[in-house]
Amino acid sequence: KNMKKNKKNLPPGPPRLPIIGNLHQLGSKPQRSMLKLSEKYGPLMSLKFGNVSTVVASAPETVKDVLKTFDAECCSRPYLTYPARVSYNQNDLAFSPYSKYWREVRKMTVLELYTAKRVLSFRHIREEEVASLVEFIKESASLGNIVNLSKRLMKLSGSVICRVGFGINLKGSKLEDTYEEVIRDTMEVLGSFAAVDYFPVVGRLIDRVTGLHSKCEKVFKALDAFFEQSIKHHVEDESLKDDIIALLLKMERGEAGLGEFQLTRNHTKGILLNVLIAGVDTSGHTVSWAMTHLITNPRVLKKAQAEVREVIKNKDNITEEDIEQLEYLKMVIKETLRINPLVPLLVPREASKDIKIAGYDIPKKTWIHVNIWGVHRNPNVWNDPEAFIPERFMDNEIDYKGLNFELLPFGSGRRMCPGMGMGMALAHLTLINLLYRFDWKLPDGMEVKDVDLEEAYGLVCPKKTPLQVIPVLTQWS
Numbered sequence: 448k449n450m451k452k453n454k455k456n457l458p459p460g461p462p463r464l465p466i467i468g469n470l471h472q473l474g475s476k477p478q479r480s481m482l483k484l485s486e487k488y489g490p491l492m493s494l495k496f497g498n499v500s501t502v503v504a505s506a507p508e509t510v511k512d513v514l515k516t517f518d519a520e521c522c523s524r525p526y527l528t529y530p531a532r533v534s535y536n537q538n539d540l541a542f543s544p545y546s547k548y549w550r551e552v553r554k555m556t557v558l559e560l561y562t563a564k565r566v567l568s569f570r571h572i573r574e575e576e577v578a579s580l581v582e583f584i585k586e587s588a589s590l591g592n593i594v595n596l597s598k599r600l601m602k603l604s605g606s607v608i609c610r611v612g613f614g615i616n617l618k619g620s621k622l623e624d625t626y627e628e629v630i631r632d633t634m635e636v637l638g639s640f641a642a643v644d645y646f647p648v649v650g651r652l653i654d655r656v657t658g659l660h661s662k663c664e665k666v667f668k669a670l671d672a673f674f675e676q677s678i679k680h681h682v683e684d685e686s687l688k689d690d691i692i693a694l695l696l697k698m699e700r701g702e703a704g705l706g707e708f709q710l711t712r713n714h715t716k717g718i719l720l721n722v723l724i725a726g727v728d729t730s731g732h733t734v735s736w737a738m739t740h741l742i743t744n745p746r747v748l749k750k751a752q753a754e755v756r757e758v759i760k761n762k763d764n765i766t767e768e769d770i771e772q773l774e775y776l777k778m779v780i781k782e783t784l785r786i787n788p789l790v791p792l793l794v795p796r797e798a799s800k801d802i803k804i805a806g807y808d809i810p811k812k813t814w815i816h817v818n819i820w821g822v823h824r825n826p827n828v829w830n831d832p833e834a835f836i837p838e839r840f841m842d843n844e845i846d847y848k849g850l851n852f853e854l855l856p857f858g859s860g861r862r863m864c865p866g867m868g869m870g871m872a873l874a875h876l877t878l879i880n881l882l883y884r885f886d887w888k889l890p891d892g893m894e895v896k897d898v899d900l901e902e903a904y905g906l907v908c909p910k911k912t913p914l915q916v917i918p919v920l921t922q923w924s
């Protein structure tokens with residue numbers, strides 16, 4: 448009788464193998480495998496990964512339950528071994544469990560970096576760095592050179608974030624030469640389904656054999672050296688007192704407070720980790736995906752360029768105010784974030800108490816994955832979801848700001864991305880410049896059908912192979 452009373456009504460899920468459960472069904476693109484499985488087992492599905500019970504939400508209604516109705520109960524983070532290492536033992540914002548510390552750090556970083564006023568104050572940095580990208584492209588265009596646009600866009604967002612968050616230039620910093628590789632490997636480490644998290648005893652050994660452990664140590668050392676360098680720069684240069692590092696150092700010295708918390712150097716570095724990796728990877732890859740879809744859809748490219756050139760006319764100086772008038776360009780970005788949401792499974796969550804979603808029991812400690820990639824590609828939600836059609840957003844109120852559960856590239860609720868305004872300001876300004884100033888063609892011998900649309904897998908999913916294109920000078924260059 449007792450057993451019957453305790454039996455939980457868990458969401459349905461595929462049969463499991465002994466020991467590994469459903470891990471073998473994840474494949475190299477977990478978001479795609481999870482979508483396929485959810486077509487059979489439903490929008491709230493149970494999966495078992497080794498010792499860990501998880502559920503996956505993959506339709507707007509169940510995603511809304513997780514991110515809105517039960518947000519308070521579902522917004523903690525599980526302990527993930529490698530993200531914990533890289534974030535100085537969850538002393539950051541993104542991997543920290545839902546706690547008083549997380550609330551204080553979120554409040555402080557929002558005020559320092561992410562309010563509309565702060566984002567506006569960094570505008571000159573964005574404009575200078577975009578101008579320097581334009582100069583580089585102009586030079587390549589006049590020589591007829593192929594440009595690795597993905598690489599250049601990563602460099603652009605890296606340069607902006609280094610100046611905004613760290614008060615130093617990427618050029619000349621400890622990450623100057625290794626930056627792309629370090630960020631890519633960090634994202635792989637942070638998004639990996641690590642054996643140690645599912646098999647506490649043998650998992651450590653498995654991760655050593657697969658190389659995950661050593662990759663994690665390598666990126667940790669590279670990131671740590673960069674944080675040390677920026678902190679040293681602040682300690683030595685007293686004129687740098689207005690940015691987030693200066694504030695964090697004041698908190699370490701007890702001259703400013705963070706609620707009841709006394710910050711240590713590890714807290715400072717953990718907080719800086721999110722500023723660097725969340726800020727760098729995302730804006731650059733969004734523009735890279737947008738350009739990939741534009742180049743493979745010449746009709747859309749032509750229409751977007753016509754709009755930009757009509758609105759900007761012959762103004763020399765493109766400013767962020769111009770974005771407001773570019774309705775079609777905004778649709779292009781929305782469609783890019785729909786078809787390639789950069790964080791396809793959001794950051795994993797953990798239920799902090801027993802809850803009931805859609806009539807199913809979700810026991811405390813269950814891990815929760817939100818498959819927004821699945822929602823964005825669901826044919827019941829979007830017509831022809833694999834096609835890139837910005838016009839689908841015409842006369843349609845759906846936006847990406849966390850209120851429409853069909854489109855959630857930044858998540859929603861307490862854990863929603865605080866850097867949305869900063870990321871989008873840079874993405875829009877860059878795209879306007881690329882479209883206004885240049886025409887674009889593929890390298891000789893390459894056709895639209897040859898452009899690879901495959902995504903890499905990590906916490907963030909960029910294009911797997913970089914976008915290589917030839918810029919062409921125009922009268923607006």
Ligand code: HEM
Pocket residue numbers: 540541542553721722725726727729730733789790793794795856857858859861862863864865866867869870871874
């Ligand atoms: C196109 C640009 C961007 C996209 C698509 C994006 C997307 C996301 C997503 C999906 C999450 C996870 C939400 C969740 O777990 O529910 C997130 C979290 C976060 N993002 Fe972004 N992001 C972008 C730009 C930025 C920028 C520029 C910054 C900062 C400089 C930033 C800082 C963060 C931080 C700190 C978190 C963790 C929030 C928390 O757990 O409390 N993001 N972002």
